[in-house]
Amino acid sequence: MDLQHWLARATHAIQDWADTFGTYEPHPSLLVDDERFAAAFTEFTGRLKDNYPFFHPHYAGQMLKPPHPAAVVGYLTAMLINPNNHALDGGPATARMEREAVARLAAMFGYDTHLGHLTTSGTIANLEALFVARELHPGRGVAYSADAHYTHGRMCHVLGVKGHPVRTDGQGRLDLQALEDLLRTGEVGTVVLTAGTTGLGVVDPVHEALALKERHGVRLHVDAAYGGFFTLLAGADGPEGLPPEPWRAIARCDSIVVDPHKHGLQPYGCGAVLFRDPEVGRHYLHDSPYTYFTSTELHLGEISLECSRAGAAAAALWLTFQLLPPTPDGLGRVLAAGRRAALDWAGLITASDVLELYQQPELDIVGYFPVVEPATLTGIDAASARILADGMASERPVFLSTLKAGREDFAARHPKITADADGARILRSVLMKPESEHHVEHLHTRVEEIARPR
Structure with a gap:
């Protein structure tokens, strides 16, 4: 759908409805001239650029994604x-x-x-x-x-x-x-x-x-x-x-x-x-x-x-x-794409020599950590922090997040890792955008590249 077209239709539709009650002049206290608004709007849109690209499939960090265009039009x-x-x-x-x-x-x-x-x-x-x-x-x-x-x-x-x-x-x-x-x-x-x-x-x-x-x-x-x-x-x-x-x-x-x-x-x-x-x-x-x-x-x-x-x-x-009704054939298709993306990435991680799966994903969130030698919690924590930072700073950025996993949680899943700390950060990827399904291999390749010892 053409978002700009429907937003324009929105303003006209509401104005047509409002005019049925009679026209009136806005109060002078509310008036702002275009020149002043342009200056404020330029600063405003400039500040909004201080954000991560939540809309992009290469963003696989927190639970953030854009609303559907229909929701934007409906809301506005x-x-x-x-x-x-x-x-x-x-x-x-x-x-x-x-x-x-x-x-x-x-x-x-x-x-x-x-x-x-x-x-x-x-x-x-x-x-x-x-x-x-x-x-x-x-x-x-x-x-x-x-x-x-x-x-x-x-x-x-x-x-x-x-x-x-x-x-x-x-x-x-x-x-x-x-x-x-x-x-x-x-x-x-x-x-x-x-x-x-x-x-x-x-x-x-x-x-x-x-x-x-x-x-x-x-x-x-x-x-x-x-x-x-x-x-x-x-x-x-x-x-x-x-x-x-x-x-x-x-x-x-x-x-x-x-x-x-x-x-x-x-x-x-x-x-x-x-x-x-x-x-x-x-x-x-x-x-x-x-x-x-x-x-x-x-x-x-x-x-x-x-x-x-x-x-x-x-x-x-x-x-x-x-x-997109809340039915298997409606929103269910959207969720299925994220679920498949998580399973596909989990499979790639399982076959990797530099990443290890923390546990099999149940929905669309994948938890994993870098393979380090010796295999200790402190080593995993430091490597995860480095990958998180380097991924965002890269010329080809990939955006992840981390999750603190406790010593006992690690021991239950990976008993061979030496528990030399109370816990360790692992990497966490949220694949709630259906487009992620088509970008899993890119995400995995980039994380592997960043994770490899230098």
Whole structure:
């Protein structure tokens, strides 16, 4: 699609709509002449060049990629009106779009009933899920994997509940035996299961945890902020297909968080929280003397801890879903490309004499480290840091990231490496752009070149 064409159509469409209410002159206090704007805009665009090329397949560092053009057009078009999805009187059209888009997310996970809304981030979405969990299990704590996102520990602190990190197994998954030992104490009311850790994309055994839910009466919350859309590949044919069991089990969990601003191709500021039981909305009850007056229907602000929220975010997601729906044949094809890229790169690393795979990728994140002699954690750490820096400084740059792996984690996966430190940085590549599929060999060749001893 021609982005410039549709952005021009956007401004005309909104102006035509605005003119139906009558024309008016902007207030003089808002006027800025073109010469002044040009000077500011030149500095502005110059400053924006101080960024890494997140859009390019040679960028395989953090979880960053551009939104789909449809999301850009949808966001900017709605932003010209600037609706607020807190209440229906602030954004009636975009509130309906939000409900429709959220319903598609709920259906993607297999929920037959749901209550949910968009948030500004996965962090806020997880805060809301844990807030509801606290209200339902007052005085009881929250358990989560030691490799889960740090937001859970922080949100426990914010909510005044005790957080319980639980050790992981040799692949970075929540250790269910350790979890059950903790649940027997009666101190925990909610268990967080991660469907795609942000470090390595590891998926906790959600299906096996369901038995603990029944046995100990705890809530199960799934943090699928990063990996949630990979449910579209559950049971799929081909190398990109994922084991269906943990993904299908999500439908039986109590709440879910997913970030459309990751694999949903949206700009930042678009997370989502879903509850299986709509009755939990009672925990959000509050009153406002100047909103919620245009309809007796439940307003989105009445089921959210946030107040003002950009209706443009809902518009962008809705428009994107019209073109690339959250189905195996829609967004599933996008995720499949990243998954294939990760598997292809893992195969190249396995055959390499200068790089070693840290562990087999589950989603689209590859963890690996340079081969060093002698094979020590300090040597690996120093070599990884050098490759990271040299890759960005090269005339043919490649952009990676690093992950700190602890001594015990290394020992579980690579027992022959001498543990002479508490841990070591490994290299980490996130292949969430589908274009990465066609650039894996280049990325691998460049990293090998940089990794070779000088």
